[in-house]
Amino acid sequence: MVALAMNGDEQGMIQYAVHHAKLFNASLTVIHVQDPHAGGMSMMMDAPEKFSEEDISNLLDKCGINDAHSVSILVVESESPSQAIGEAAKDADLLVLGHRQMSTFKSNFMDSVDEGIVNNVTCPVLVVPKTA
Numbered sequence: 001m002v003a004l005a006m007n008g009d010e011q012g013m014i015q016y017a018v019h020h021a022k023l024f025n026a027s028l029t030v031i032h033v034q035d036p037h038a039g040g041m042s043m044m045m046d047a048p049e050k051f052s053e054e055d056i057s058n059l060l061d062k063c064g065i066n067d068a069h070s071v072s073i074l075v076v077e078s079e080s081p082s083q084a085i086g087e088a089a090k091d092a093d094l095l096v097l098g099h100r101q102m103s104t105f106k107s108n109f110m111d112s113v114d115e116g117i118v119n120n121v122t123c124p125v126l127v128v129p130k131t132a
Contacts, residue, residue, distance in 0.1 A: 001028070001029045001030075001031060001088070001089050001092040001094070001095050001096070001123075002014065002017035002028065002029075002030050002031070002095075002096040002097075003031050003032070003033075003081075003085050003095065003096070003097050003098075003117065004030060004031070004032045004056065004059075004098075005032070005098070005113070006032055006049070006051045006055070006056070006059070007130075009098070009130045010059075010098050010130065011062070011063050012128065012130070013096065013097075013098040013128045013130060014030075014059070014060065014063045014065065015063055015064070015065075016096065016128050017096040017128075018063075018065050018071070020094075020096075021070070021071075026093070027070060027071075027072070028070065028071045028072070029071075029072045029073075029074055029088075029092070030056055030060070030071060030072070030073050030074065031074045031075075031076065031084075031085060031088050031089075032051055032056055032073075032074070032075050032076070033076050033077075033078050033081040033084045033085060034050060034051065034075055034076065034077045034078075035047075035048045035077075035079065036077050036078070036079055038050035038051075038077075051075065052075065053073045053075055056073045056075070057073060074088060076088060081113055081116070081117065082113065082116035082117045082119065082120045083120055085117050085120065085121065086117065086120030086121045086122075089121045089122075089123055090121075090122060090123075092121075092123045093123060093124075094123060094124050094125075094126060095117070095121055095123055095124070095125045095126070096125075096126045096128060097114045097117060097118070097125060097126070097127050097128070098114070098127075098128050098129075098130040099114045099127045099128070099129055099130060114127060
């Protein structure tokens, strides 16, 4: 399983996950956790962008993943990405996550999303650095 935030910086991570799925002749599930307010209007701030299975499929095509029949796509709506991914990955053999390094200042005040996910899954996790 590979978890995508759909930030536009995950191409290398996707290619890494697909390469290893092929290497081990494994199936691959791509998961994206959608914020319940995605795509809606908000008085306080911009709502997060809403992504569909088609958007994820197009991203896979853009990354050169043409054999989409071996890749399943799962879009889950939840306010807690770490809990949703933890639940979805309970039967996974491996979860691939991307990580973008936070500044020292920011890391002193908050955990990263990937750290929360690691704390909620029972399978092994492979963290791949994201490049800007």
